[in-house]
Amino acid sequence: MKKKIFSLFPWLQQGLDSNCVIGIATYAKTVNAVSLKRLQGHWQIDKTHSVVVTEPRDYTKAIVTCTNEVSKLCCAINLVIPHHYYQIVQMEKPNLTDDEIVQSLPWTTKDLVNVAPENIIADFIDYPISLPMQANKMNVFITDKTQIQPFINSFADTNAILRSMTSEEMVLLTLFGKDKDAHMLVVQHVEHEPRILIICDGKLVLARRLNGFVGITEKDQNSAFIDALGLEVQRSMDFFESQLKQPPIRSIQLQCDDLSSLTLRAELAELLQVKVVDFQPNLALSEGLDSQYFYALAAAISMAESKEPRNEE
DSSP states (O other), X not given: OOOOOSOOOTTTTTTOOTTEEEEEEEETTEEEEEXXXXXXXXXXXXXXXXXXXXXXXXXXXXXXXXXXXXOOSOOEEEEEOOGGGEXXXXXXXXXXXXXHHHHHHHHHSTTTSSSOXXXXXXEEEEOSXXXXXXXXXXXXXXXXXXXXXXXXXXXXXXXXEEEEEEOHHHHHHHHHOOOSSEXXXXXXXXXXXXXXXXXXXXXXXXEXXXXXXXXXXXXXXXXXXXHXXXXXXXXXXXXXXXXXXXXXXXXXXXXXSSSOOHHHHHHHHHHHTSEEEEOOOOOGGGTTOOGGGHHHXXXXXXXXXXXXXXXXX
């Protein structure tokens, strides 16, 4: 499965330093960057940098600052688009080549999103589960060019080159690592609603955004709240296990800024009869790294892997 969505600039390769890559991500109210360097055949973290952002218009300036702080080289960048800048829709996969599908997406998705077709940037991944008597499906990631154009333009002030953009779901797959069992990941950023992901064998099986939980802090996590969140989690588990006919979820992992506490984990585990833990990446390079850099690290790793011939997708 490809890990870079919205690969807009595949032709920009000549002159790039092949031994350095950069991942950049906005997380909560910061922009974070991680640069990797390849030393003796192994990728290692070279530098990290973070800038606090208070207003959306400050993102582009912070992106430039972070990029220039972690590397002055002409190397490739993979940018993680904030989750509230794109949508995911599921569609039947047409019998076309991948390039033809991508070219057609602005027109086949125009009635599903509130974005003018000429402003739609879209890409897709195959849906990993096929059911008898059903057509193959794909998950389509859609963003509005007018929203992300300032992000793209900001790299005019850096030596590094924006090669691709990706989604938070794709970097979470990288962070999660390979595991044959199915696990649920509840993701929530400050001042944003939570999302439920189900990941199995390195593939995204379910991505669902919840409503009604924004603004909840630890002091608000009473029994009614836990029951409501537990009900949404149970619905997703039932869909995965019953309708998709998949084996049971092995764990529920929380990667949340607000929706996380010992009490919440314990009560969700009791309610759902599933192990509930805080999320930790399954990556050696993440050990000892501040969690705010996890998304940027995964974006950089994805870019680094694309430079290895045996891993090209």
